[in-house]
Amino acid sequence: MSSGGRIITEALLRRFCTLVMPRLNLIKALLLIFLPLAVILAAPWVGVRLISPGDVFSWGSGFVDSAEARIFWQLRIPRVILAWCAGATFGLCGMVFQALFRNPLAEPSLLGVSAGAALGAAVSIRLGLAAGALGASAASSSPGFLVSLATPLCAFAGAMLAIAIISTFARMARGASDATLLLAGVAVSSLFSSLIMVFQYTGGAVETYKLLSWTMGGISVVGMGEGLRAVPSLFITLALSLCFATELDLITFGDEIATTRGVELERMKRLLFAGMSLSVAMVVANCGPIAFLGLIAPHVSRRIVGPRHRLLAPCVAAVGGTALVVCDTAARTLWAPADLPVGIIISFLGAPFFMWLLFAPRHR
Amino acid sequence: MSREGGANGIKITGLSVELGGRAILSNVSFEAAPGSFLYVIGRNGAGKSTLLKCVAGVIGGYKGELLIGGREASSLAARDRARLVAYVPQSSPGDVPYTVSDFIEMSRYPWSGIASEADDRRAVSGAMELTGITAFADRRISSLSGGERQKVMIASAIAQGSGMILMDEPTTYLDYAHQVETIDLMARVNRERGVTMLVVTHDVNLAMGLSGKIVAMSGGRVEWTGPPSGLLEAGWLSRIFGVSFDRYSSGREGEFPVLVPERRVR
Numbered sequence: 001m002s003s004g005g006r007i008i009t010e011a012l013l014r015r016f017c018t019l020v021m022p023r024l025n026l027i028k029a030l031l032l033i034f035l036p037l038a039v040i041l042a043a044p045w046v047g048v049r050l051i052s053p054g055d056v057f058s059w060g061s062g063f064v065d066s067a068e069a070r071i072f073w074q075l076r077i078p079r080v081i082l083a084w085c086a087g088a089t090f091g092l093c094g095m096v097f098q099a100l101f102r103n104p105l106a107e108p109s110l111l112g113v114s115a116g117a118a119l120g121a122a123v124s125i126r127l128g129l130a131a132g133a134l135g136a137s138a139a140s141s142s143p144g145f146l147v148s149l150a151t152p153l154c155a156f157a158g159a160m161l162a163i164a165i166i167s168t169f170a171r172m173a174r175g176a177s178d179a180t181l182l183l184a185g186v187a188v189s190s191l192f193s194s195l196i197m198v199f200q201y202t203g204g205a206v207e208t209y210k211l212l213s214w215t216m217g218g219i220s221v222v223g224m225g226e227g228l229r230a231v232p233s234l235f236i237t238l239a240l241s242l243c244f245a246t247e248l249d250l251i252t253f254g255d256e257i258a259t260t261r262g263v264e265l266e267r268m269k270r271l272l273f274a275g276m277s278l279s280v281a282m283v284v285a286n287c288g289p290i291a292f293l294g295l296i297a298p299h300v301s302r303r304i305v306g307p308r309h310r311l312l313a314p315c316v317a318a319v320g321g322t323a324l325v326v327c328d329t330a331a332r333t334l335w336a337p338a339d340l341p342v343g344i345i346i347s348f349l350g351a352p353f354f355m356w357l358l359f360a361p362r363h364r
Numbered sequence: 365m366s367r368e369g370g371a372n373g374i375k376i377t378g379l380s381v382e383l384g385g386r387a388i389l390s391n392v393s394f395e396a397a398p399g400s401f402l403y404v405i406g407r408n409g410a411g412k413s414t415l416l417k418c419v420a421g422v423i424g425g426y427k428g429e430l431l432i433g434g435r436e437a438s439s440l441a442a443r444d445r446a447r448l449v450a451y452v453p454q455s456s457p458g459d460v461p462y463t464v465s466d467f468i469e470m471s472r473y474p475w476s477g478i479a480s481e482a483d484d485r486r487a488v489s490g491a492m493e494l495t496g497i498t499a500f501a502d503r504r505i506s507s508l509s510g511g512e513r514q515k516v517m518i519a520s521a522i523a524q525g526s527g528m529i530l531m532d533e534p535t536t537y538l539d540y541a542h543q544v545e546t547i548d549l550m551a552r553v554n555r556e557r558g559v560t561m562l563v564v565t566h567d568v569n570l571a572m573g574l575s576g577k578i579v580a581m582s583g584g585r586v587e588w589t590g591p592p593s594g595l596l597e598a599g600w601l602s603r604i605f606g607v608s609f610d611r612y613s614s615g616r617e618g619e620f621p622v623l624v625p626e627r628r629v630r
Contacts, residue, residue: 249470253457260420261524262446262474307461 028304032315036322040084043329044076048336051076078227083219083328083342084321085230086283087293091320092237092313093276094294095301099248099309100269101178107294108280112162112188114289117281118215119192120158121288122199124151125210151214152229152285159281162188167273217288217343219328229286233279238317240275244268245309252307290343292350293320299357323350368479368487371398371558372433372448372527374419379428381414388414389426389584396577398527401554401561403571406581407605412564413454415581416530419562420451433527446474450521454532456513458506464516465501468492471520479525491523495549511542518549528560529553535570547574568601568609572620580604592620 045051055068063069090108097106108114169184196215200208221227241248247268250258259265284290297320298312304319305311327345334340374396381389389411396402404412417423418430421442430437433448440448450471460467468491472484479487492498495515500508505516514534521529534550535543551574554561565571571578572592580588580595581604588600595601601623602608611621 246470246473246476249462249466250473252460252462253467254453256417256420256422256451256453257457259422259442260446260449260451261471262443264442302461308466 032304032318036084036318039322039325040080043080043325044072046329047071047076047332074223075221078221078224079219079328079332080325081227082221082230082286083324085234086219086287086290087297087324088317088321089230089233089237089279089283090290090293090324091297091301091316092234092241093280095298095309095312095316096237096241096248096272096276097294098298099251100272101182102252102254103178103182104299105295106182107291108276108284109289109291109294110182110189111185111277112166112192113159113185113277113280114284114291115189115192115196116162117155117159117284118289119196120154120156120161121151121214121285122196122211123158124154125207125214126199126203155285156281158192159277159284162192163274163277163281213341214288216341217290217346218331218339218341219287219324220339226286230283233282234317236275237279238313240272241309241313241316244272245313248309249307288341288343290324290346292343292346292354293324296350296354296357297323299354303357368447368475368483368525370527371560373398373400373560374433374528374562375429375431376419377429377431379415379418379426379430381411381418381423381426383414383423387584389418392428392581392584392586394579394586394589396528396560396562399554399558399560400576401551401574402563402577402579403574404562404564404579404581405566405568405571405604406587407566410581411584412566412581413532416451416532416562416564420449420530421445422451443474446524446526447478448526449528449530450524450526452517452521452529452531452534454536456517458513460505463502463504464497464508465492467505467516468501468520468523471523472525475525487523487525491519494522494552495519496545511538511545514538514542514546515549518546518553522553522557522559526559528562531561531563533565534563535565535567550574566605568595568605568623572623596620 045053049068049071051068051072054064055066056064056072058064094107097108097111098104100106165188166181166185170181196211200211203211247258247263250261250263251265251268255265297316301312301315301319305315324342324346327349328342331340331342331345334345376395377393379389379392380387392411392415394402404415406412414423418426419432419437421437421440424438426438432440432445435448437445462470465488468488469484471491472479472487475484475487489498492501495518497512497515497519500512505513508516514537518529518531518534521531531550534546538546547570550561550563553559563571563574572595576591578588578590578592578595579586580600587604588595596611605625608626609623610626611623613621
């Protein structure tokens with residue numbers, strides 16, 4: 001080809017790239033908005049029993065009062081909302097912890113928060129405070145309201161205990177490296193896990209079963225009130241990660257760079273650590289420790305939108321929320337009428353996917 | 365005071381730092397005028413890097429007085445300080461997933477809400493042009509060589525728009541060509557933009573060639589301060605570095621001799 005031809009081809013190619021590349025991002029953006037929406041809108045109809053729109057809505061009177069409609073409004077919709085908020089929260093916490101600890105493996109369950117919550121739940125179940133299978137089945141009737149909250153409250157207390165231990169450690173060992181702090185989390189986690197196993201081993205069959213299914217992570221909701229329990233967590237985590245987006249970017253470059261570029265490191269770390277831990281504690285208290293999501297959602301999202309937290313945070317929320325809703329829908333459908341703990345599905349589907357992600361060639 | 369474009373000086377009086385009960389800096393005092401080029405030299409462990417980190421704000425809890433642009437450093441918020449001094453660490457993080465232009469844009473953080481978007485864009489593109497990294501603006505930092513990465517770090521410090529740049533051993537890990545480029549770059553930033561340079565090095569030839577003033581440190585103290593020519597007198601060099609030097613003329617008029625440390629075994 002003549003050099004003139006080559007120049008023209010190159011120019012055309014460049015023109016093509018500048019035209020198509022922004023659209024490619026537009027496609028990504030549309031996908032990130034509409035795929036989660038589609039999943040949210042579709043999930044409540046799917047389950048042990050397929051519900052058709054005719055069971056819930058009618059052209060004449062608006063809402064229909066049927067068994068299906070009650071399942072739809074009291075069980076399915078709240079469950080989807082809880083799953084979405086919980087998944088998004090786990091993902092965002094993983095994202096922030098990965099930035100703060102500058103470690104791609106950091107996630108909420110690694111920091112002892114999940115184990116603390118599980119211990120709290122174990123104590124409540126052992127003391128017989130839990131109502132029904134997961135503190136849920138008796139909750140719709142009046143006597144169980146306080147009882148239904150017992151397990152989440154105890155789990156929350158356990159998570160806060162873990163956080164208190166780790167942050168006390170961090171304060172005492174001022175100047176301890178991030179890796180040390182992470183290892184302290186692992187130690188706390190393993191300590192609490194051993195205590196949980198003591199409870200499991202010495203408990204009766206029913207208690208042990210309840211405890212086991214709780215620690216596997218499961219979403220079980222009755223009524224809108226329970227469905228909205230993770231909304232504040234999602235709000236806190238998303239607001240914090242968007243407010244501190246540039247700071248999180250800078251912290252990836254290390255404490256020295258972040259400080260000398262003007263980030264008030266100590267104050268910011270304290271605030272983020274507290275806010276994220278609190279949110280995780282709230283979610284874990286309601287859904288059990290769902291591992292892996294905090295790891296996988298940020299890594300997938302970085303592949304889609306790149307590392308900058310301003311874009312990454314909404315993407316992580318979308319990916320994490322959607323993943324948990326999909327897996328939870330699978331969990332209550334695949335083995336119907338049994339409800340599989342969603343944690344099992346997440347790990348089963350997530351592990352091979354994550355392996356593929358790690359070893360797949362990168363675009364750039 | 366926090367407007368862009370002005371040079372800042374520093375004045376250090378009686379600065380002392382202890383880390384883990386050990387005195388790293390004791391009673392350090394010196395001054396750098398706005399727009400000057402100052403080298404801090406000395407052996408490994410003489411306290412040079414610690415001194416630089418104090419000025420940068422990475423290390424706090426010192427005793428003594430540290431004035432940056434006339435303001436006590438410990439009373440400055442991190443963002444205010446970042447508008448006065450920029451810092452280029454000895455080794456830059458290599459495994460970050462960001463692109464070069466992402467990183468340079470982030471350096472504008474201390475000016476967010478103060479500078480206009482147009483100012484930000486001008487500072488970013490100006491810094492990338494001056495350092496010659498525009499060609500790999502879209503590459504990931506993790507894919508760059510050590511020399512390219514050093515230029516990116518310098519570009520980031522320039523884009524930060526502060527009146528003083530601190531550099532810790534800027535040429536230590538670089539090959540000859542990148543060393544020369546880095547040295548020329550530092551000189552240009554100092555002359556063309558009027559930015560005060562405070563550079564730490566153990567390379568005495570580098571320090572002699574560029575600076576207006578040298579601060580020589582040893583054991584956490586300032587051993588000697590003065591213009592480069594004074595360093596050649598009365599055995600100062602061997603006292604500071606712990607070895608004797610042979611001197612060779614570069615053959616060019618008005619240049620300092622090249623100093624080569626004397627080997628003890630031949």
